[in-house]
Amino acid sequence: MVKIFNDLVKEVATPGYCLTCGECVASCPFGCLAMEGGIPVLKKACVNCGICYGGCPQVIDSRQLEQKIFGRRASDAEVFGVYQQALSIEAKSPDIKARAQDGGAVTALLASLLEDGFIDGAIVMGVGNLPWQPAPRVATIRKELIECAGTKYAMGPLFLGLRDAVDLHYCSRVAIVGTPCQITASRRMQLSELTNRRLGGTIVLHLGLFCERAFDYEKFFRGVIQKQLRTPLSEVVKFDIKRGRFITYRRHKPRRELALEAIERYVCSPCKVCMDFAAELADISVGSDGSPLGRSTMLIRTRTGSEAFDIARRFRELEVLGLEGVKPGIEAIRKTSKEKKLRAARELQRRKLQKRPLPIWMQEKPPVPKEEETLQRMARARKTLAK
Template identity: 35%
Template sequence: MGAELGNYKSCVSARSTDKELLKNAQDGGIVTQLFAFALEEGIIDGAIVAANKEFYAKYPSKCIQDSSNLDMIEPWRPIPAIVNTKAELLAAAGTKYNISPNVALLKEATRSFGLDKIGIVGTPCQMQAVRKAQLYPVGLRNVGASISLAVGIFCMENFPYQSILQLVEDHAAMKLESVKKMEIGKGKFWVYGKRGQVVQLPLKITHKYEQPGCHVCLDYVANLGDISTGSVGSPDGWSTVFVRSKIGDSVWGKAMAAGCFETQPIEKVKPGLELVTKLANEKITKNKKTLEGRATFGVGKALRNPYI
């Protein structure tokens, strides 16, 4: 295919040089380190991230409002939040594996939160939303030009919150509040308990709980982020990083010069881009088939295709 990894200026395997930061990080701490650096340098004056209940308890005014109050927020439910400091950023680190509608804060970030230079992290579909917001700002006045750093994360699929609840509490038989970390890797869904127990579920089990909207997505490695990153392709504790746009190139260059990251050439690491390419093609091929299936879904009736 060839286009499965999107356009990029450079690609490396990297991890943060901040040992403290790596303790809470999902893999190489790329997103947290990038935003910490960008905040410090004034490249952004705040970032939209996926926080959680503990964060909400500590910084209620930094979170999006839905109809939940603190008591109603379950462990591992992502809460979109604005962070302005490194402490807030660290409190929100780590992958949540269910839907965090970060784009919902995009306009509010420039209004109530008064940001002029927004950082945002999101899945490939959320990067698509950000770029659409910049090119077709139907309801987002004075927002597009304020987006100063959009970091995309690799994504095969996402889950509704209730799916994560079902997988962890039903299939893995662990309480969500006792979970320290979740991870998808090496063909399995991993749940790590706070007391050291580890449960792995084959992805065969998780597939049926995926969010349906993910099955028409044709982007695995966040082609539209300024920078995109994910664990796939790099050794444990490291992340694969694609630098894509002019903004991304400039920020990455500055962060490297400031010693934020140690890197290895992607060609030198195992499993490397070969695996990223393979998984990207798998996702795109599978979802193209879904889209084709939608075109002949009924009897002479199609389901809607969002791609024009």
Template identity: 35%
Template sequence: MEIIEGIKVPTYMESSFADLESKVINRGKCCLCGACIAFCPRIEVVDDVPQLVDYDALCGMCYTHCPRSFLDISAIEEGLFGETRTDELIGVNNGIFAARGNDPTLKKSVQDGGAVTALIKYTLDKGVLDAVVATGLSDDAPWKPVPVVLTDSSDVIKVAGSKYSLSPTIVGVKEAIDEGFEKIGVVGLPCNIQALRNIQVSKEPYQIGIEKVKLMIGLFCMENFRYDDLMTRFVKKVLKVNLEDVVKFEMREGSFWVTTGDTTYSVLIKELDKYAAEGCRYCRDFTAELSDISIGSVGSDHGWSTVIRRSEAGTRIFEDAIIDGYLEVANIAGTDLIKGLSRYKKEKAK
């Protein structure tokens, strides 16, 4: 065990998959971020749970990278932002805005203001990034989320809109690294961002290419769901809606909205609490506090996205996308609702 700035950090060869299994998976803390699966060929997902399918090499990488094993937030913030937070509820930031994308061909497909889609399109069009990892949909099951590696801005429609089920996003990052991309962007949930930051600050004995990840766009997230729990147990059995008929899912105004070709269904979000993934109950991060730029719907009018600028890289890309006409921005009325939900999530996780 190594001591870094007063934090006990497990070193490699001191932990194994058995530690990950006993201290994270079996305790219901796993968020299915994909960090263990992506960088270890001996681990696979079986029924949405990481499982060892070969001998354990005892390298300790899976446990050390896991955002549920340990997370030195202060060290990450100091390295990423050059400072630690003074705002405990929102984290390090240098401005909060309302924004929306300007591409009229995407407006029917995007979520809220489409700021995430606009930023992906901008970075690929301008060569700021040569690949972006985001969440698309599987061809094998309706509304089943899967990691997607985008290299052409014309394909952003494939990842437009929110998907409300867990997906091992970091697997897509590993795929982009293996394909040789040098400037990789990632769109992920707070847990995905935490995992990537954990990998960045860990004393990694292997060259896995994490330095090629140049931008992390984090999404606001109160909680997420395992696919079968939300889609089968709730949407199909409770709402009696065929997944093949759904054209859009949304969470807004305190409700979960399901839109089919001719009908819209809604239930209060609190009605979904019993379907939430158990690992989400341990998460204290609502606004993806360790990302370069955070985006969500809370705090802005309908049809707009809330954008929190954090790092220098995130701020620069956001400002350039505005200058080049990919985004338009407006002021937001206040941050009380954002802070209220952040406080609620932090207190609930205790």
């Protein structure tokens, strides 16, 4: 039976597993949905087509997609997924470096791809009406990419940007930049049987960001940073997480730091059971882990990723080192990935013991293999005959 929007509400939004990604809202071909308070809501009569359910990243185990993307599953040793090359990158342009979170690899790569015509738009995360609140943007020129550089440590409806790219900017080849969960959604948009191919078909590059956690915008950024710490968000020039500290950089004022353990309760609930640190399903993944300060680590995972990287090299936008030549190097990514998976497994166990709802893909029983099913049926028939 086809699952529909009601099932998304029951299985994802109500138990608190919605990621605010907006994939379902953007995908509904009948425009029935809108995002309100960080979750999708029905605005007009649903025709029960099931397309919104088909693209949601929270209804399947994301590892199921590995086979389709890489032709194989990652082995147990490949703890941060399948990849071909590991690099440490710094953007060459000072205008990119000045706004970037780390080495500016994401913005520099996208700038080359726009210049080359490999893409005609990039779906990136800017800010909305409120400072530091993530809001999707469609960047079609370098200046727009640079405006959206830098990390916003909260969740935002990225896929509304994809809808705008296609419907308002008439883009036909886009790169999507997102956290690992958003990359799962963009892959679902292309690989799921029931999905909006008009939108999904335009994504030519999945650019993933490393991600350990996102924070609740209202409770943490407005509640703690702005109200409790009396730091107007409009004064903040950068947020960063380094060495277990959440750092707030303010314009012309000393920075403020909070220990991550002290703000654990403001981490978004789905992040606590998320097992993907390094955007394992992306064509290219980028993060700061593994590289020295001011550089970005880049993992090239697919042939498309390799093609995109070669374009950026041709445009001389990137200064490139092998990750094996820098410190702390690849072990740092391995360690963080392992720790994130273990932390999530422990939290899932805790939620199970407390009888709290688990993600829907964990609740469903694994399909019974055909032979086993036949044997079970024969055993049941024998029992009935014996009575």
